Amino acid sequence: MTIPSPANALYAGNRTTLADYRAQHFGWSVEAQVATITLNRPERKNPLTFESYAELRDLFRRLAYATDVKTIVIHGAGGNFCSGGDVHDIIAPLIALPMPELLMFTRMTGDLVKAMRHCPQPIVAAVDGICAGAGAILAMASDLRLGTARSQLAFLFTRVGLAGCDMGACAILPRIIGQGRAAELLFTGRSASGDEGHAWGFYNRLCDPDTLLADAQQLAKDLAAGPTFAHGITKKMLHQEWSMSIDEAIESEAQAQAICMATRDFDRAYRAFAAKTRPVFEGD
Template sequence: MIPALAPPLADYAARHVKLAVAEGVATLTLDRPERKNPLTFESYGELTAIFRAAVQDEAVRAFVVTGAGGNFCSGGDVHEIIGRLLERDTKGLMAFTAMTGDLVKAMRACPQPILAAVDGVCAGAGAIIAMASDLRLGTPRAKVAFLFNRVGLAGCDMGACAILPRLVGQGRASELLFTGRSLPGAEAQAWGFFNALHEPDALAGEAARLAASLAAGPAFANAMTKRMLAMEWAMSIEQAIEAEAVAQALCMTTNDFRRAYDAFVAKQRPVFRGD
């Protein structure tokens, strides 16, 4: 876990990804455009640390994850990760797969909604990062590929067999994980992987607008929604209804709930503060 005295994300000195915080939105940019933004051991660790630190940062109320240079992420760097993995024993390989899984755990555990803005190549671990986000915006030229089987590996990577079927359905997830084929932007939207498509030159602006809207929402309630969406995967309908009754009652104790009522009475738009 990140220490209690960790600096706010606005002061976080990121070295392996770009991090910018403004107006309650933290934007993470994978920034190795000459290689289509592959991940390294270091960027995996830094992304995980940032999402874990976000648990304690009430000033950040939404995330945008994107890539530089017209691509999202090409997955693990072939030379800096894959080549080095061939030199590891089983214990070392298990340490690596545990580390990559920790990134998805951190993304799902952080209370803020995460929006992936995906253009161009979105492959391997890059596709996993998009999958693990709460919302996904794409472009017509985006190509999403869970291509693990094409490098001799199973599709069960970083939670893909658990999360992807919930986004696109079991049969479609099976097709993507068994074949490793690229999913074009329009098809990804039709399948429910992308929430919306935008032209490449409009993607950043649309992502920023949606993230700003999320950041302006009731932070406690949004965090509760994210938590319950995850918890209810393993619940019966009856259990889910009972759990949601408790969650919603807690939201009704917040000042944001009262602000919404007061604004309605005054015929104004509520300004949420997250308390």
């Protein structure tokens, strides 16, 4: 009689693979441990629907347990990133919904941002063309952003009679581009060009539209080749330290770094340095 290992039971409940995942409402592929999400309704500039919001939220939650995905790229098909919530599939139905269902919707969209921030893999947004409303939020919630000169970033909520405080925008956007610049975009709903977004720090760099996706995937591959467990710790601390004092942050980072020092990747890096070779990280 074979007695199952307790560790195997632990792994079964906390590890999964997603390379063979079949997305229903967007494109999904995994190559060399880099997952690519493609918002693929190009005829309408890739808007989100109730269904795609929910599927994205659930997928990012599952990514916390994926062993075969180390980094993620999100982009849009057809020369645009995402035009936000679909006017016909989302905005029109919302007008007729009572408050409990409205709150159900706004919590669902916020949960997508929470799932993106809490999944350990770095997320690279490849932003070309229109990046508006909830699409701007998806880019904002990513860890790194590559744009193009023709990127058009707009937080459009005030244009439809809503507040700019949507899906964490008032908390996250000021930390990326500064309070005054964030206030301008959130109050006015105006579009920021690619050059402006780059100058303000929203985009890490601008790329040629023809190479944007390849550039984003190469960045993701470079990250996937690094110490991915440690990358997950870095992402967690970047998120967690927003609400900490400096003393609390320093102590938390001391604990986090001690955890990383116990990994095999730390040992691999030392041995490679001693042997004057390049370390091969395995994420453990």
